[in-house]
Amino acid sequence: MDKNKIRLDYNNMMADVIGERGFTKADFDAVKDRVYFAVNYFNEKQGTGFMGWTRLHYEQDQVVEDIVKTAEEVRNKFKNFVVLGIGGSALGPISVFQALCHLHHNEVNQGRRKNAPKFYVEDNVDPERMNALLTTIKLKDTCFNVITKSGSTSETMTQYLVIKDALEKAGLNPQEHIITTTSANSGNLIKIAKAEGYKTFYIPDGVGGRFSELCPVGLLPAAVLGIDIKQMLEGAKFMYENCVNAENANNMALTAATLQYIAINKGHNISVMLPYADSLKFIADWYCQLWGESLGKNKYMDGTPCNVGQTPVKALGVTDQHSQIQLYTEGPFDKVITFVAVDKYRKKVVIPAGCEDFPNVNFLCGHTMNELITAERKATEYAVTKAGKLNHTIYLPVVNEFTLGELMMFFELKTAYCGFMLNIDPFNQPGVEEGKNATYALLGRPGYEEKANELKAGTKKFKKYMM
Numbered sequence: 209m210d211k212n213k214i215r216l217d218y219n220n221m222m223a224d225v226i227g228e229r230g231f232t233k234a235d236f237d238a239v240k241d242r243v244y245f246a247v248n249y250f251n252e253k254q255g256t257g258f259m260g261w262t263r264l265h266y267e268q269d270q271v272v273e274d275i276v277k278t279a280e281e282v283r284n285k286f287k288n289f290v291v292l293g294i295g296g297s298a299l300g301p302i303s304v305f306q307a308l309c310h311l312h313h314n315e316v317n318q319g320r321r322k323n324a325p326k327f328y329v330e331d332n333v334d335p336e337r338m339n340a341l342l343t344t345i346k347l348k349d350t351c352f353n354v355i356t357k358s359g360s361t362s363e364t365m366t367q368y369l370v371i372k373d374a375l376e377k378a379g380l381n382p383q384e385h386i387i388t389t390t391s392a393n394s395g396n397l398i399k400i401a402k403a404e405g406y407k408t409f410y411i412p413d414g415v416g417g418r419f420s421e422l423c424p425v426g427l428l429p430a431a432v433l434g435i436d437i438k439q440m441l442e443g444a445k446f447m448y449e450n451c452v453n454a455e456n457a458n459n460m461a462l463t464a465a466t467l468q469y470i471a472i473n474k475g476h477n478i479s480v481m482l483p484y485a486d487s488l489k490f491i492a493d494w495y496c497q498l499w500g501e502s503l504g505k506n507k508y509m510d511g512t513p514c515n516v517g518q519t520p521v522k523a524l525g526v527t528d529q530h531s532q533i534q535l536y537t538e539g540p541f542d543k544v545i546t547f548v549a550v551d552k553y554r555k556k557v558v559i560p561a562g563c564e565d566f567p568n569v570n571f572l573c574g575h576t577m578n579e580l581i582t583a584e585r586k587a588t589e590y591a592v593t594k595a596g597k598l599n600h601t602i603y604l605p606v607v608n609e610f611t612l613g614e615l616m617m618f619f620e621l622k623t624a625y626c627g628f629m630l631n632i633d634p635f636n637q638p639g640v641e642e643g644k645n646a647t648y649a650l651l652g653r654p655g656y657e658e659k660a661n662e663l664k665a666g667t668k669k670f671k672k673y674m675m
């Protein structure tokens with residue numbers, strides 16, 4: 209197990225390492241009560257209400273079997289698998305695909321794809337993108353997975369309607385091409401799925417969108433791609449069991465949450481997620497939703513108004529060393545940088561000889577790209593630390609199903625703990641709902657007439673401010 213254990217190094221958050229802007233024992237003492245509250249609240253609420261995601265690694269044996277069986281059927285029958293969903297119903301599948309499949313999956317041959325279908329996630333309603341999809345895939349070869357927890361999100365329902373219509377117009381039976389993933393008891397998709405006879409997987413009640421990767425939302429697409437979902441759940445369970453009590457010295461989620469909470473209190477309003485691996489590029493996107501949507505709130509738990517949160521920013525090492533790092537090194541002291549490092553990349557590329565006459569290039573020859581990317585991460589860590597900027601590093605021994613499950617669970621736990629320290633509800637998203645409801649009103653959904661009037665009355669635009 210230890211060879212798969214992810215680690216946290218937070219030296220560069222501490223005053224005795226980075227100097228005056230780092231944290232001291234006094235900083236930890238000052239938040240002791242909030243940490244204590246967070247741990248107790250977590251322990252009390254785990255498995256209940258919107259903390260159903262804390263049981264997913266224990267309670268899905270049966271559904272996992274069904275997913276594996278269905279995935280096998282899909283793999284045998286279809287050349288393309290398309291996820292129709294948005295937000296928490298898309299970002300998990302995207303990031304797991306990127307992490308565990310060939311980085312040019314759709315372009316390589318079937319053997320290199322491990323016999324998995326080509327994979328697309330359509331998480332927008334840009335008409336040009338829908339058109340691009342429909343002119344790229346052959347409908348008869350495609351399985352569509354419509355994913356929506358609420359069962360009514362305009363974007364996903366629109367995509368569903370377009371696809372169903374296209375299938376029918378092509379003389380195909382939608383029932384044979386559509387799988388739905390949604391709530392069993394609420395929303396419209398479940399009613400539609402029953403009426404149309406679609407194969408359906410259920411999103412458990414206590415699992416919100418951004419906490420849903422380890423339920424059928426993420427597990428079905430992953431299994432279709434040939435990913436070992438049981439190992440992902442094992443990894444999540446391993447992290448979970450290391451992170452559910454305060455006394456546990458391995459509780460790195462609680463430690464990371466506490467560090468971030470102290471940082472927020474000191475005015476570090478930005479959380480930069482900086483993985484040094486293309487495979488983890490979209491983990492940064494997934495994290496941005498998790499962190500931003502969970503912690504950005506305008507009410508404390510008791511309803512008292514507030515405005516809290518920490519703005520997540522995604523970056524990629526080394527690519528963004530050439531765009532964002534200048535700001536992180538020399539700009540304001542308002543960020544916490546999270547490096548994500550990989551001990552062992554799954555491939556090795558040697559930098560060949562061939563530049564002997566040019567010593568300033570030749571020094572690279574004989575090294576590997578593995579050494580170069582690692583050196584660049586260390587160098588960047590050195591530069592931001594020297595500038596006194598708060599940063600810490602999460603190490604993955606290797607990117608695989610187990611470590612990815614660990615990593616995702618780590619971030620989910622860290623988010624929950626930090627939300628409780630901030631005294632907000634990390635599991636709701638009224639700000640998102642407001643936008644969804646306004647869209648319904650603008651497009652005339654029955655029941656949203658009052659909202660439509662509110663919008664009409666509240667939307668004021670002056671010509672003088674338009675150019």
Ligand code: PA5
Pocket residue numbers: 294295296297355356357358359360361364416417418419501637640
């Ligand atoms: O985290 C959340 O709850 C949201 O971001 C949702 O995932 C997103 O709005 C999509 O919602 P749904 O899955 O209900 O279509």
